[in-house]
Amino acid sequence: MMAACSIGRISTFDARYPLPPGAGSDAVHTDPEYCLAVTRLGSEDGGICGTGFALTLGAGNRLVCEAIELLAKPLLSRPIEDLMAEFGHVTRLMADDPMMRWLGPHKGVVHLALASITNACFDLWAKSRGVPLWRLLLDLSPEDTVRLLDLSYLDEVLTEREAVELLRREMSTRADREGMLRTGYRGYDTSVGWMAYDDARVRDLTKRAMDKGFSAFKLKVGSIDQSRDLRRAAMLRECVGDKGTIMFDANQQWTLPVARKMCGELAKLKPLWIEEPTHPDDLMAHVALAREIAPGKIATGEHIPNRVVFKNFIEAGAMHYVQADCTRLAGVGEFLAVSLLARKFNLPIVPHVGDMGQIHQHLVIFNHVAMGHEALFLEHIPHLRPHFAFPAQVEGGYYRTPLEPGASCDLSGSERSCA
């Protein structure tokens, strides 16, 4: 189970999956292809293939693959257990590659590449130990967990010692939260409300999702015709009733003045949150909105590139729901660092699933059981299910706890192996 496993081969795969018409569309991504920039780490004996990926939406996917090839070189020949014993340090060295960091730093193509590499390392590690990622993480000591993380530039808010103490504190109540491993983790459905779907389609898909057990739904807003947003939003509320949970997602489309107006209008429908109301870099605009739309809530994070920007948004009160994504951040490690930050500030983590939930289904288990995060729900987007060897099992509206070894990143069929 713990046989020595070194990285013998590093390769990338530019996986592109066209979507059905309208699927995945939002206010700014009008015609996406779901593409995965895949990292594959083959063990030296050829017996194990660690797979990780980052999401992109089309043409530039190969840029991320090329960045992976440049950044991952130092991992070759390294035993995975040695890497993971100091993975915070390993990650930081790659993130601060003296020639590549100018291209970020810690954002954009190079950081997406780091996400893909990091996720592959975690997958290889869990497979080499023969356990699902969530199990591996739950079995680590607080000290070993924190050594996985690069907490640099968080010093004034979260030191390594505080992180260890936070994890240790939650140890005593873990058993109370482990029941979730049996019940599964609630999902919410994003795929009912894509931007290009017409009203009848949204209504039909929502009803079908309710029949399947979902009770929370997201709708894309940010239409050029604002009355279209309001009509669709009211329709969704009517469709799910007062007890259903709805969220609206503007995908960065609005300027601050428009966001003020639209958040005010949409608040009447009592959404749980309004997501990406304006430009994702605009901390001050989010702070202003958060204050003005109270008790309305803001969710954001799918375009927040790193823990430093999350620290700013969290500290400044610019977000209420932390939508960290381990395919935007530098993989599992930075996702966990942001989860610790959110826990310290008592904000819920509701991942954006650039991974279609494959890796995050492991991470929300860890966040709930080991960190004491509320088990709110996890986004569900089904469009890539046929392309995964072990697609997330969502039944009765709940993600079933994954049991296969690794981080559930394997692709299906001939795309699965490291060969």
Place this chain on the structure above:
Amino acid sequence: MMAACSIGRISTFDARYPLPPGAGSDAVHTDPEYCLAVTRLGSEDGGICGTGFALTLGAGNRLVCEAIELLAKPLLSRPIEDLMAEFGHVTRLMADDPMMRWLGPHKGVVHLALASITNACFDLWAKSRGVPLWRLLLDLSPEDTVRLLDLSYLDEVLTEREAVELLRREMSTRADREGMLRTGYRGYDTSVGWMAYDDARVRDLTKRAMDKGFSAFKLKVGSIDQSRDLRRAAMLRECVGDKGTIMFDANQQWTLPVARKMCGELAKLKPLWIEEPTHPDDLMAHVALAREIAPGKIATGEHIPNRVVFKNFIEAGAMHYVQADCTRLAGVGEFLAVSLLARKFNLPIVPHVGDMGQIHQHLVIFNHVAMGHEALFLEHIPHLRPHFAFPAQVEGGYYRTPLEPGASCDLSGSERSCA
């Protein structure tokens, strides 16, 4: 002079220039190569070649070239005058390419690519009119200038109307500032104080630069051994005397607690500014530092990717000197948008010269004459001089006003043409 000129050919060039030992080194970029991701736009008749570039520091330069090839496609066959008549709109379409924007948005490799493309458009435009870029810009009406700019997401701080009014207001006093075209624009020397240079080298280079007419100098700090920083800083102050101007540049190396301590120590030497004291994404840390080190001043910007983040830093009081760089921002256009923001908030613009000053020597003229910005000084880094067809002429410590048509981006020798 105003013959119709359409873009007949788009190509890229991955230019890499190794540096002499130690040159260009700082706290985080230990062994840089200066690389230019070059865009070339050939006119349909083959008579004119517009050249633009972004800087990178090594291995990833070709990623930017590939992003340019993906992003620039819509420019093919377009007449340059048509493009520049609505260049704000043109830029925004490229920045928001629905498939590519996931890789940013508006940051990292795709935004560096946009910088290179945009700069090439301005070069082609000025060459097609047969004038230097600064002359072309000074001859535009306020309305035509503002149509060059994408001011989206600045609405609550700077509308198009306000931008036009700001430029119109400065018209009446332009003549008072045009003397600078004859005297030149003062330079400051960064190349005396690279991180890897030993004390004797720094002292020797500073003295030589003083002999050449420079009176302002920058020193790299952020050494692992903090006493080395303090020793070198004191040496530089002694070398230039009380009347010389010195600046210290930590290149993002310090965490907030370390920055607090080091800024306090270094303040005793009365630097004009301390540059990049911590992570460039950390708005709140800069706000805290700016408050705590007063009357000390913070300069930052070379890693601030776009106008939205600059808006935040400027509005929040996180910076005193705005080091916008048209090879980091989306080229000349976004540089001018940030210059307008800075003017509105009465902050000086002191560009970081990822272009080695080639393009910025034009832009600081426009900023001073047309916007009323103080003519403080412009960074000077000489290492790439042999590689430019028209290297900036710095004499007696002053940049001479460039007279060749275009934006001074042409490379020298066989690398010059679009062929």
